[in-house]
Amino acid sequence: MSEPNGQEPLDDLNKRLKDARNRKTAGTRGKNGAAPRSDYGPAIRVGTDLVAGVAVGVVIGWVLDRWLGTTPWLLLVFFLLGSAAGITNVMRTAMKIESDAKADRESKRNDVGKNEAP
Amino acid sequence: MASPLEQFEIKTIIPIEIGGIDVSFTNSSLMMALTVVIGGGLVALAASRGAMVPGRLQTIGEILYEFIAGLIRETIGPDGRKYFPIIFTLFMFILVGNMLGMIPYSFTFTSHIIVTFVMAFVVFIGCTILGFSRHGLHFFSFFIPPGAPVWMWPLLIPIEVISYLSRPISLSVRLFANMLAGHTMLKVIAGFVFALGLLAGWLPLLLITALTGLEILIAFLQAYVFAILTCLYIKDALELH
Numbered sequence: 001m002s003e004p005n006g007q008e009p010l011d012d013l014n015k016r017l018k019d020a021r022n023r024k025t026a027g028t029r030g031k032n033g034a035a036p037r038s039d040y041g042p043a044i045r046v047g048t049d050l051v052a053g054v055a056v057g058v059v060i061g062w063v064l065d066r067w068l069g070t071t072p073w074l075l076l077v078f079f080l081l082g083s084a085a086g087i088t089n090v091m092r093t094a095m096k097i098e099s100d101a102k103a104d105r106e107s108k109r110n111d112v113g114k115n116e117a118p
Numbered sequence: 119m120a121s122p123l124e125q126f127e128i129k130t131i132i133p134i135e136i137g138g139i140d141v142s143f144t145n146s147s148l149m150m151a152l153t154v155v156i157g158g159g160l161v162a163l164a165a166s167r168g169a170m171v172p173g174r175l176q177t178i179g180e181i182l183y184e185f186i187a188g189l190i191r192e193t194i195g196p197d198g199r200k201y202f203p204i205i206f207t208l209f210m211f212i213l214v215g216n217m218l219g220m221i222p223y224s225f226t227f228t229s230h231i232i233v234t235f236v237m238a239f240v241v242f243i244g245c246t247i248l249g250f251s252r253h254g255l256h257f258f259s260f261f262i263p264p265g266a267p268v269w270m271w272p273l274l275i276p277i278e279v280i281s282y283l284s285r286p287i288s289l290s291v292r293l294f295a296n297m298l299a300g301h302t303m304l305k306v307i308a309g310f311v312f313a314l315g316l317l318a319g320w321l322p323l324l325l326i327t328a329l330t331g332l333e334i335l336i337a338f339l340q341a342y343v344f345a346i347l348t349c350l351y352i353k354d355a356l357e358l359h
Contacts, residue, residue, distance in 0.1 A: 040336070040339075041339050041343060044292060044295075044296060045292065045343065048288040048291050048292040048295070049284075049288050051288070051291070052284035052285075052287040052288035052291060053280060053281060053284045053288075055284070055287060056280050056283045056284040056287055057280050060280065060283075078280075081276050081277055081280055082280050082284075084277045084280075085277045085278070085280035085281040085284060086281075086284070088277060088278075088281050089281055089284060089288070096350075
């Protein structure tokens with residue numbers, strides 16, 4: 001009679017231990033790594049990504065121009081390349097944010113009901 | 119009235135000069151030293167007891183640890199555990215520095231581009247070395263977008279290289295600009311309180327109260343963003359695409 005009572009908490013503990021180990025190795029989305037939700041962060045992120053690309057392009061072009069004496073041609077070329085790099089940065093960031101949001105929504109749908117405090 | 123930019127001024131506390139280079143101990147150095155002491159002390163104290171049922175301090179330490187460990191698990195995967203020390207240190211340094219900067223009359227060292235740029239540059243150089251040591255010369259394939267036709271390479275490779283070089287710039291400018299803009303805005307609006315006087319001064323006072331809350335959120339958010347982007351760059355170096 002007392003045996004199932006003694007076994008149950010142990011089984012439960014085993015299960016929880018296994019879960020914890022899986023979480024450590026498998027890399028599932030834990031609640032602790034969740035970002036505070038705000039649209040301000042992504043906006044700033046995308047903005048600096050664009051500007052940084054253009055800035056690096058312009059600096060490379062300007063330095064090469066001074067070095068090779070080809071003012072203003074390389075500056076123009078690298079300005080365009082830098083703009084393209086900036087836009088590439090923005091697209092990558094935006095795609096990352098979008099896929100994160102999608103994964104977040106799905107994981108939320110999966111564990112509806114068992115809400116835990118963050 | 120005091121300039122809203124006065125708060126960013128570097129003041130020498132102990133003048134030191136080595137070989138013609140000014141390496142004085144400034145208010146910026148003082149805040150950084152304080153950050154290391156407070157941040158390190160907090161974690162050391164939190165970890166010292168190791169109680170089964172954590173106390174208040176230990177809970178804070180465990181939350182911080184779990185937060186970064188979870189972040190690494192999610193972005194890099196199980197391989198990322200090795201990089202926990204550097205990411206946790208960067209996160210704590212920026213977080214505690216930002217929070218100390220929120221105390222009135224203190225100094226926010228993250229509002230100086232040189233401080234944030236050095237941190238971003240260390241991450242950038244570290245990730246590049248990591249990429250080369252993992253993949254050797256094969257690391258250069260990182261600059262070739264997968265699936266692009268060969269005749270597009272002369273155009274795409276410069277774009278990818280510039281995009282890669284822009285990483286430390288955007289990483290440092292983001293943190294610096296956020297702190298600089300936020301703290302300047304607080305001071306400008308605080309100036310309105312006195313300019314408008316008793317009649318309408320309470321309006322900016324209300325606004326500044328709300329904005330201080332927002333600034334605390336941003337102080338945390340920027341430390342988080344710096345940590346998550348460091349994770350992403352390490353992941354890129356490990357996996358190439």
